[in-house]
Amino acid sequence: MSSFVKVAAEGRGVPRMKTLYRDEPQTNLEATLVELFDPLASYFYRRLDSSEDAADAAAETIEILLRKRRSIPKAPEDLRPFAFGVARNVLLHSRRSRLRKDAIQVRLKVELLSAGAGISVGSAERATELKFALESLSVKDREIVTLVAWEGFSLGEAARAVKLTPEAARKRYSRARQRLREQLK
Known part of the structure; x- marks a missing residue:
């Protein structure tokens, strides 16, 4: 696997990503994932609190897709729905983490009272x-x-x-x- 370096940069209010590859030419999958970054970032941007969280979630989705490249559908028309399915799981995980954090804050408040x-x-x-x-x-x-x-x-x-x-x-x-x-x- 090539060194896939992600650099988030602001562009038109929605986080964008530049990719740098070292020691290896870009593969078709990596090229497709680079093209998917902006739509994924927009997906997260509309659902999360900040553009930084959206960029992080989109980058995490791309990272997961690269790690699981063997389970990605071979047909190009199936990649986008598959990627957004992974994005949905990342979003759900993010929301669960946020709920846990909020619950901890409430618990802390109660404990401070007691x-x-x-x-x-x-x-x-x-x-x-x-x-x-x-x-x-x-x-x-x-x-x-x-x-x-x-x-x-x-x-x-x-x-x-x-x-x-x-x-x-x-x-x-x-x-x-x-x-x-x-x-x-």
Whole structure:
């Protein structure tokens, strides 16, 4: 298999792809897949939140098709529907990943409540506020809070995980909870 290098570039608002091949001439399959990139990117662009996600999903689809080149239909007229079937699976996987991420955020919110962070359960706007509040913490503080609230770590275990003394972790955890309370009032 040739070195198939994908470079996403913006063009007319829809991600486009340039391909570079090294050490090997372009095969018919690769040429066809290059032609399919723009329609695949448009497919994802209409279904995903950002053009970057669309470009990534289209590139992932092309990558899967190249890996599974032996199972691709031989008839050229069957390749496009087959490619879009693979694209649909990539889209479904992306949506499942997004749902898992959203579920984790909700679980984190509930865990922070039960940990006594003083956050009241509310609307989706409140969840967004929580996300931004967590992102405003330093990386270590956020990690300590999430390890304790989300993963069920003790403060001592969280301290070892982020390479702090238990006393330092306790202080950071207390201050982080206080900052979260203040930001989420």
